Amino acid sequence: MDPTSDVESNTAPAPRLGRREERSPRDMLMSLGVLLVPIALLLVIYRTLLSGDAPITVDPSSAIQEAQKAAAFPVLTPQGLGDDWHTSSATFRRQTGGATLRLGYVAPDKDPVQLVESSVPTASLLPGELGGDSKPLGNFRTGDGVWTVYDARPGEKALVLASPTRTIVVVGKTDVEHLEALASALA
Numbered sequence: 001m002d003p004t005s006d007v008e009s010n011t012a013p014a015p016r017l018g019r020r021e022e023r024s025p026r027d028m029l030m031s032l033g034v035l036l037v038p039i040a041l042l043l044v045i046y047r048t049l050l051s052g053d054a055p056i057t058v059d060p061s062s063a064i065q066e067a068q069k070a071a072a073f074p075v076l077t078p079q080g081l082g083d084d085w086h087t088s089s090a091t092f093r094r095q096t097g098g099a100t101l102r103l104g105y106v107a108p109d110k111d112p113v114q115l116v117e118s119s120v121p122t123a124s125l126l127p128g129e130l131g132g133d134s135k136p137l138g139n140f141r142t143g144d145g146v147w148t149v150y151d152a153r154p155g156e157k158a159l160v161l162a163s164p165t166r167t168i169v170v171v172g173k174t175d176v177e178h179l180e181a182l183a184s185a186l187a
Contacts, residue, residue, distance in 0.1 A: 056086075056088060057086045057087055057088070058087055058088060058089060058090055059087070059090075060077075060087050060090030060103050062090070063090035063091055063092045063101060063102075063103070064077055064090070064092075064101070064103075066092040067092045067099065067101040067117070070092070070094065070099055072094070072098060072099035072119040073098075073099070073117060073118070073119040073165050073166035074165070074166060075101060075117060076117065076144070076168065076186040076187060077103075077186070077187065078103075078115070078182060078185040078186055078187075079185055079186075079187040080185055081105075081181070081182070081185050082108065084108035085105055085106070085107065085108065085182075086105065086106040087103060087104070087105055088104040088105060088106050088112070089102065089103070089104035090102070090103050090104070095120070097120050097121065097124065098118055098119035098120035098121070099118065099119050099120075100116060100117070100118040100119075100120060100125075101116070101117045101118070102114060102115070102116050103115040105172075105182065107172065107174040107175075107178040107182075108178065109174055109175065109178065111172060111173045111174035111175075111178070112172055112173060112174070113170065113171070113172030113174050113178060113179065113182060114169075114170070114171050114172060115168070115169070115170055115182060115186075116129055116167075116168070116169040116170075116171070117166060117167075117168050117169075118166065118167050118169075119165065119166055119167075120167070121167075122160075122162045122167045125167050125169070126160065126167075126169070129152075129158070129169050129171060130150055130152040130153065130156075130158050130160075130169070130171065131152055131153040131156075134150045134151060134152045134153075134158070135150065135151045136148050136149065136150055137149045137150060137151055137157075140159055140180055140183065142161075142183055142184050142186070143184075144161060144168075144183075144186060145161055145163070146161075147159040147160060147161045147170075147183055148160045148161075148162075149176065152171055155173050156171055156172060156173050157171070157172070157174075157176050157179060158170065158171035158172075158179070159171075159179050159180065159183050161183070168183075168186070170182050170183050
């Protein structure tokens with residue numbers, strides 16, 4: 001006698017569910033609703049009560065002080081920008097050929113803008129900051145001098161103020177008006 005034959009004879013066929021006993025699309029939608037409602041509530045709380053979409057603001061004072069102490073170039077900082085401007089990054093780095101201060105901002109339209117002040121020669125600084133295909137478009141005048149407006153990397157515009165001791169670049173994917181506001185605020 002074969003032991004597997006006893007096992008086969010003792011097993012009954014699996015019961016089949018009737019048509020009314022199967023899961024309906026309505027049951028699946030209710031299951032998804034139970035999952036999606038708490039997720040939606042958490043998202044609303046995160047965005048409204050916890051200001052989850054607000055840009056992270058950093059204090060740039062330590063990077064600015066380090067650049068001022070290095071005395072590689074005269075440091076200008078934005079003065080009088082509105083509360084709708086947020087400083088998102090700040091670094092100072094010494095490198096071969098000079099030093100560079102970078103201040104990242106979030107403009108009022110939520111687009112990124114970067115302020116670069118450097119003693120690196122303009123001819124070697126601009127290709128790295130604006131891209132190799134940048135083209136001058138015109139000029140913009142502030143109390144500090146005449147800035148050259150550039151068409152930089154795709155989607156970006158830039159303002160450049162070059163002098164023998166320092167080059168200032170304001171570049172971003174925002175409107176030129178915001179770039180000009182940042183350049184005008186430098187003091």
